[in-house]
Amino acid sequence: MKILIQNGRVIDPASGLDQTADVAIAAGRILAVGQAPADFTPNRVIDAKGCIVAPGLVDLAARLREPGQEHAGMLESEMAAAVAGGVTSLVCSPDTDPVLDEPGLVEMLRYRAEKLHQARVLPLGALTVGLKGDVLTEMGQLTAAGCVGFSQAEVPIPSTQVLQRALQYASTFGFTVWLRPQELHLGKGVAASGPLATRMGLSSVSVAAETIALHTIFELVRATQARVHLCRISSAQGVDLVRQAKSEGLPVTADVSINSLHLTDADMGYFDSRARLTPVLRQQRDRDALRAGLADGTLDALVSDHTPVDADAKALPFAEAEAGATGLELLWSLALKWGQDDGVDLAQVIGRVTADPARVLGTALNTLQGSIGQLAMGGVADVCVLSTQGHWPVTDSTLHSQGKSTPFSGYELPGRVMATVVNGHVAFEAK
Numbered sequence: 001m002k003i004l005i006q007n008g009r010v011i012d013p014a015s016g017l018d019q020t021a022d023v024a025i026a027a028g029r030i031l032a033v034g035q036a037p038a039d040f041t042p043n044r045v046i047d048a049k050g051c052i053v054a055p056g057l058v059d060l061a062a063r064l065r066e067p068g069q070e071h072a073g074m075l076e077s078e079m080a081a082a083v084a085g086g087v088t089s090l091v092c093s094p095d096t097d098p099v100l101d102e103p104g105l106v107e108m109l110r111y112r113a114e115k116l117h118q119a120r121v122l123p124l125g126a127l128t129v130g131l132k133g134d135v136l137t138e139m140g141q142l143t144a145a146g147c148v149g150f151s152q153a154e155v156p157i158p159s160t161q162v163l164q165r166a167l168q169y170a171s172t173f174g175f176t177v178w179l180r181p182q183e184l185h186l187g188k189g190v191a192a193s194g195p196l197a198t199r200m201g202l203s204s205v206s207v208a209a210e211t212i213a214l215h216t217i218f219e220l221v222r223a224t225q226a227r228v229h230l231c232r233i234s235s236a237q238g239v240d241l242v243r244q245a246k247s248e249g250l251p252v253t254a255d256v257s258i259n260s261l262h263l264t265d266a267d268m269g270y271f272d273s274r275a276r277l278t279p280v281l282r283q284q285r286d287r288d289a290l291r292a293g294l295a296d297g298t299l300d301a302l303v304s305d306h307t308p309v310d311a312d313a314k315a316l317p318f319a320e321a322e323a324g325a326t327g328l329e330l331l332w333s334l335a336l337k338w339g340q341d342d343g344v345d346l347a348q349v350i351g352r353v354t355a356d357p358a359r360v361l362g363t364a365l366n367t368l369q370g371s372i373g374q375l376a377m378g379g380v381a382d383v384c385v386l387s388t389q390g391h392w393p394v395t396d397s398t399l400h401s402q403g404k405s406t407p408f409s410g411y412e413l414p415g416r417v418m419a420t421v422v423n424g425h426v427a428f429e430a431k
Contacts, residue, residue, distance in 0.1 A: 008048025013351030028424030056088025056382030236289030308403020
């Protein structure tokens, strides 16, 4: 199909482009940005007047719940949520059931996703077999099957020696290890340490759970030179440590979730299980440091941390409720809100959900490197049309995801995704 997106303000942070222009698409590729060729006759015209035309969003943290947890989210519903949120490429966690620790399971997931012709799924393979923290997986085979990195999801490795061996192996072959910094024993609570958790009688997670893990990771990176991506930094001290590691030249990148960027522990209210999240919501000074760290580039990307949770799993006392919230459809609006609240340039806001996360993925994208997260001539045609005007209500009826639980439920969020083009076909268009 030949598609012409016209009259929009084209913003491509990767190239620095910011001007009113047309985008011509043919055979799944970007044919031209600016003026379409004279002989170009589109089958479909999308009028983007008054809107932003940008690369498709790249989300580095989304759980699809399949295989094994289809009650919380079917692949069909979560992929529909992705394109409704402008997300054209997403990285999914290996903590499915069964765990993504074998090439056949990875290939099956990718095949299922490709058949839906919606967002592109980039799986993380399990770092250890069954995520048990004992035996390393066959990283080479998993990479050949399509994995873009290796992760323990939310399961810390008990043995520092095993983690060191994993990083040594990954460094040897140029693989990236994705770790959420959380010390095993200090990270078992359900709320951030502080006066509020104490008053509510909730088991708490201290900042030390994150900082101790970061110190350990950085020491191992110094020894192995392995490339590590730090998932969902949650504290001011964590931001400072990442900043120091980067200034030292360590090969690390980091991201922050939409939840931690906008919310604090006060949003737990009266034991509101919608705010039962991982990582836990911390105090305002932490939130402010995360926002500043995202603005100055210490944190490379903003992620949805999409984790659809079944309604029954949330209808429990706070400490017993399952952690997680839907987020794919909120990513653009909450990125925009951050930019509006903090005076961050629109191109920089878009960059944190397009070019920057694509840069984190780097060579793991193989032939898609230099194509995803940007509007490159001849590159894959992943494009979204974004509105910065108006507001929309976050309700069960406005969310495509099977999981409806989010601490932003009832909010009026700015901006909307008007259309999403994936690989040259229109995967979503707002009604």
